[in-house]
Amino acid sequence: MTSKRDKLTILLVEDNAGDVYMVREAMDEAGLTPNLHVVQTGIQAMDFLHRRGAFSGVPKPDLVILDLNLPAKPGQEVMAEIEAAPSLRELPIAVFTTSESERDICGRYPRLRSMFALKTPMVKELVEIVKSFDLFARTA
Numbered sequence: 001m002t003s004k005r006d007k008l009t010i011l012l013v014e015d016n017a018g019d020v021y022m023v024r025e026a027m028d029e030a031g032l033t034p035n036l037h038v039v040q041t042g043i044q045a046m047d048f049l050h051r052r053g054a055f056s057g058v059p060k061p062d063l064v065i066l067d068l069n070l071p072a073k074p075g076q077e078v079m080a081e082i083e084a085a086p087s088l089r090e091l092p093i094a095v096f097t098t099s100e101s102e103r104d105i106c107g108r109y110p111r112l113r114s115m116f117a118l119k120t121p122m123v124k125e126l127v128e129i130v131k132s133f134d135l136f137a138r139t140a
Contacts, residue, residue, distance in 0.1 A: 008034040011061040013045040026126040042073025063137035068097040092140035094133045113140045
């Protein structure tokens with residue numbers, strides 16, 4: 001696992017360009033400089049995690065920040081596939097979604113190391129959320 005001084009490699013799975021921008025800005029504001037990779041679909045996320053096709057040379061992420069409402073393959077399916085793959089199961093997953101009703105999603109995948117955060121348009125709150133993601137990845 002990454003040491004506290006190392007730069008994290010993060011896979012952000014998000015199809016909304018505005019949310020990607022906000023996460024990048026919050027990371028900058030928080031003083032975090034991860035090696036950030038962004039994919040827009042659940043299919044791309046699984047290809048990245050298994051290093052298939054266009055993602056054959058990518059590094060294994062230290063953290064996956066996962067939106068649940070994705071095209072082609074929803075986040076719940078991505079979590080189920082990660083849980084089913086022993087080589088991926090140890091990855092920390094930060095579920096990052098707009099739906100408060102999905103707060104219990106992490107409990108549905110007991111073999112995963114996961115946390116939940118609700119998306120917010122408030123920059124100050126988002127900075128705290130990305131800091132919690134960073135801490136979670138370093139201690140998970």
